[in-house]
Amino acid sequence: MFTLLLYFLALGWLIYSWFKxxxxxxxxxxxGVKSFLAIFPSFATVLLVIGLMFTFISPDxxxxxxxxxxxxxxxxxxxVLGAVTLIPGFVAFPLAAxxxxxxxxxxxxxxxxxxxxxxxxxxxxxxxxxxxRKAVIWRNGLNYVFAFIVAFIIGKVVQG
Amino acid sequence: MKNQQRTLKPxxxxxxxxxxxxxxxAVFPHLAPKLLTNTAGNxxxxxxxxPPVFILLGLLDIWVPKETVMxxxxxxxxxxxxxxxxxxxAAAAGPLYGAFPVAEVMHKKGASYFNIMIFIGAWSxxxxxxxxxxxxxxxxxxxxxxxxxxxxxxxTIATIMNRVLPMEERYVRTQGGK
Numbered sequence: 614m615f616t617l618l619l620y621f622l623a624l625g626w627l628i629y630s631w632f633k634x635x636x637x638x639x640x641x642x643x644x645g646v647k648s649f650l651a652i653f654p655s656f657a658t659v660l661l662v663i664g665l666m667f668t669f670i671s672p673d674x675x676x677x678x679x680x681x682x683x684x685x686x687x688x689x690x691x692x693v694l695g696a697v698t699l700i701p702g703f704v705a706f707p708l709a710a711x712x713x714x715x716x717x718x719x720x721x722x723x724x725x726x727x728x729x730x731x732x733x734x735x736x737x738x739x740x741x742x743x744x745x746r747k748a749v750i751w752r753n754g755l756n757y758v759f760a761f762i763v764a765f766i767i768g769k770v771v772q773g
Numbered sequence: 774m775k776n777q778q779r780t781l782k783p784x785x786x787x788x789x790x791x792x793x794x795x796x797x798x799a800v801f802p803h804l805a806p807k808l809l810t811n812t813a814g815n816x817x818x819x820x821x822x823x824p825p826v827f828i829l830l831g832l833l834d835i836w837v838p839k840e841t842v843m844x845x846x847x848x849x850x851x852x853x854x855x856x857x858x859x860x861x862x863a864a865a866a867g868p869l870y871g872a873f874p875v876a877e878v879m880h881k882k883g884a885s886y887f888n889i890m891i892f893i894g895a896w897s898x899x900x901x902x903x904x905x906x907x908x909x910x911x912x913x914x915x916x917x918x919x920x921x922x923x924x925x926x927x928x929t930i931a932t933i934m935n936r937v938l939p940m941e942e943r944y945v946r947t948q949g950g951k
Binding site: 615616619620622623624626627630637638640641642643644645646648649651652654655656657658659660661662663664665667668669671699701702703706707709710713719722723726727730731733736739740742743744745747748751752755756759762763766767770771 | 783784786787790791793794797804807808811812813814815816818819821822823824825826827828829830831832834835836866867868869870873874876877890893894897898900902903906907909910911912914915918919922923926929930933934937938942943944945946947948
C-alpha cells in the first residue's frame with residue numbers, strides 16, 4: 614500500500630521532470646542508479662546475513678527463549694535479542710503479544726520491541742558506511758540504554 | 774581485467790555468504806526451504822522499496838535547490854526543522870536501512886546533523902503504519918506510551934550526539950563518490 618504510493622510519487626515526478634527537462638531527468642536517473650549500485654553490495658550482504666540468521670533463530674525459537682522471562686535479567690536477555698535480530702514489525706508485534714500471553718512481562722517485551730526497532734547490530738556495517746563508526750556506536754549505544762528507560766515507563770503505565 | 778576486479782570486489786562478502794548458504798543447505802537439507810524463502814523474502818522486500826526511493830532521491834538531488842532544504846531543515850531553520858524531520862520519518866515505512874540513503878541526500882542538501890538524527894530516530898520508532906499495527910497487537914496504552922516517550926528519547930539522543938561527536942564526525946558520507 615505504502616510502496617504503491619511511493620511508486621506513484623516516483624513515476625509521477627519522473628514524468629513531470631521528463632517534460633520539463635530531459636537532460637536533467639537523465640542526470641537524476643543516473644544519480645539514482647549510481648548511488649543504488651554503490652550501496653547494493655552492502656545491502657545484499659546484510660540481507661544474506663539476516664536470511665541465514667532467521668533460518669536458525671525463528672520467532673518460535675525466540676518465544677521459547679524469552680518465555681516468561683522476568684526481572685532485570687529477563688530484560689537483559691530480551692534487549693540483546695532485540696539488538697541482534699531484525700524482524701519486520703508485522704511479525705514482531707504479534708510475536709510480542711503472544712509472548713505476553715505466554716507469561717513474559719510487559720517491560721521485557723517493551724525492551725525487546727524498542728531495541729528491535731532502534732538498535733541494529735546486523736545492519737551496523739551498512740550504517741557505518743553512511744555515518745561513520747563513531748556516530749553508529751553512539752546512536753546504537755544510546756538507543757540501547759534508552760530502551761530500558763522507555764520500557765520502565767511503559768511497564769508503569771500499562772501495569773499501573 | 775583490472776576493472777572487472779574492482780567491480781567484483783564489493784561483492785566478495787555477499788558471495789562468501791552465498792557459499793555458506795549452500796553449505797548449510799547441503800548439511801541441513803530440511804532447513805533449505807526456510808533459508809531460501811527467508812532470503813528471497815528479504816530481497817523482494819528491499820527490491821520493491823528501494824527503486825522508487827532512489828529515483829525520488831535522484832530527482833530531489835537535481836530539482837530541489839540546496840537553499841530550500843537549508844531553509845526548512847538547516848541549522849537556522851528553528852523549530853520547524855525538527856518538526857518537519859519527525860513528520861518525514863513518521864510518514865515512512867520499511868526497515869531503518871531505507872532511511873540511510875535519504876539521510877545522505879539530506880546532508881548533501883544542507884540539513885543540519887541534529888535534524889538528520891531526529892529524522893533517523895523518527896523513522897526507526899515513530900512510523901505511523903507501524904503504530905497502527907502495534908496498537909492492534911499490544912493495545913493503546915502500550916503503543917501510545919512508547920510513541921510519546923520516544924519523542925523525548927529522539928530529541929535527547931539527537932542533542933547528545935550533537936554534543937559528543939566532534940564536528941568532523943557529524944556527517945553522512947556520499948556513497949559511490951561525487
